[in-house]
Amino acid sequence: MFDLEQSIADWRKQMLAAGIKTPVPLEELEVHLREEVQELTASGMGPQVALAAAIKKIGLPIPLQAEFTKVDKKSRLTEQYVIKVLVYTIWFCLVLPTYLYTFYEYDMNWAWRAAGIANIIFGTVTILYCKQINTWFPVIPNRLRRQTIGISAAVCGAAGMVIFMNFILPHFSLTMGQIVVAVLWGLTVMSIGGGIQAGLEEAAKRSTSTTT
Amino acid sequence: MIRKELVAASAEPLILSLLAKGESYGYAIIQEVKARSDGKLQWTDGMLYPVLHRMEHRGLIKSRWAESETGRKRKYYSLKKDGKTAMAKHHEQWSLVHSVLAGLRKEQYV
Numbered sequence A: 001m002f003d004l005e006q007s008i009a010d011w012r013k014q015m016l017a018a019g020i021k022t023p024v025p026l027e028e029l030e031v032h033l034r035e036e037v038q039e040l041t042a043s044g045m046g047p048q049v050a051l052a053a054a055i056k057k058i059g060l061p062i063p064l065q066a067e068f069t070k071v072d073k074k075s076r077l078t079e080q081y082v083i084k085v086l087v088y089t090i091w092f093c094l095v096l097p098t099y100l101y102t103f104y105e106y107d108m109n110w111a112w113r114a115a116g117i118a119n120i121i122f123g124t125v126t127i128l129y130c131k132q133i134n135t136w137f138p139v140i141p142n143r144l145r146r147q148t149i150g151i152s153a154a155v156c157g158a159a160g161m162v163i164f165m166n167f168i169l170p171h172f173s174l175t176m177g178q179i180v181v182a183v184l185w186g187l188t189v190m191s192i193g194g195g196i197q198a199g200l201e202e203a204a205k206r207s208t209s210t211t212t
Numbered sequence B: 001m002i003r004k005e006l007v008a009a010s011a012e013p014l015i016l017s018l019l020a021k022g023e024s025y026g027y028a029i030i031q032e033v034k035a036r037s038d039g040k041l042q043w044t045d046g047m048l049y050p051v052l053h054r055m056e057h058r059g060l061i062k063s064r065w066a067e068s069e070t071g072r073k074r075k076y077y078s079l080k081k082d083g084k085t086a087m088a089k090h091h092e093q094w095s096l097v098h099s100v101l102a103g104l105r106k107e108q109y110v
Helices: A004-017 A026-042 A047-058 A061-105 A110-128 A130-134 A143-171 A176-209 B004-019 B026-036 B045-057 B081-108
Strands: B061-067 B073-079
Touching: A004 A026, A004 A047, A004 A061, A026 A047, A026 B026, A026 B045, A026 B073, A047 B045, A061 A110, A061 A176, A061 B045, A110 A130, A110 A176, A130 A176, A143 A176, B004 B026, B004 B045, B004 B061, B004 B073, B004 B081, B026 B045, B026 B073, B045 B061, B073 B081
Parallel strands: none
Antiparallel strands: B061 B073
């Protein structure tokens, strides 16, 4: 006996396997499929034949997914561009000038200066080579696991920064220059946490768009 | 049947012009284009949706989920301001192609 609901569920599985995402666009395609089946059965066609015809008209999952991926890719490119401009501006127009000013204006011993320079090198290299660094992140297909790891990393980074600023830093009597170096390293640690989260998400997105 | 390339190129101006008449959803858009072209202009049904999503992403149209009078959930699309501008541009370009083509054709019969 033909079961329309079961057959539609099977079709959904095929679409999901090709990487078509739910709820959008899969729900929209399913609404379309049901509408077509209803129209065809109303004109006297049997449900099984109607469904087969409707599935054929909607098209094969892989070419469809390839078309949807084009949309995702475009939006991802704009998003990445905005982030890039933001990071470059913060680093090169804000952090680097602050460091240069601090080095020039305040007296610091060589250990502190070295810590500052290490931060500059670390930050600049990370920003300039973020594309390569991105490829180091593993693909974690399970969304819940990926987000748990990612968000924990981001929270750890932020918490580390808050603890450092509020509880550790006030116990030392630092000069102005030393405070700048310490705060900027604190911010760097926070960014590493956020970076890990973004990197894991990016790796997962990359893997879904290359499967087609 | 109309060639694949022409079908693809005409998708955006047709969708924009159709939505200019009022909001609509995927299935109805396909049916209307089919009816208006006597079935000669046919998309692979599913391929309409990536086109709609792209247009939405570019800010030409917007969408909302709503229930039809029969209780069926549907995603309705409607035109945005940028979509109207894009439609005018399309019309201008297609008219130009059409007038050049028609002019040349007329000369063949003179």
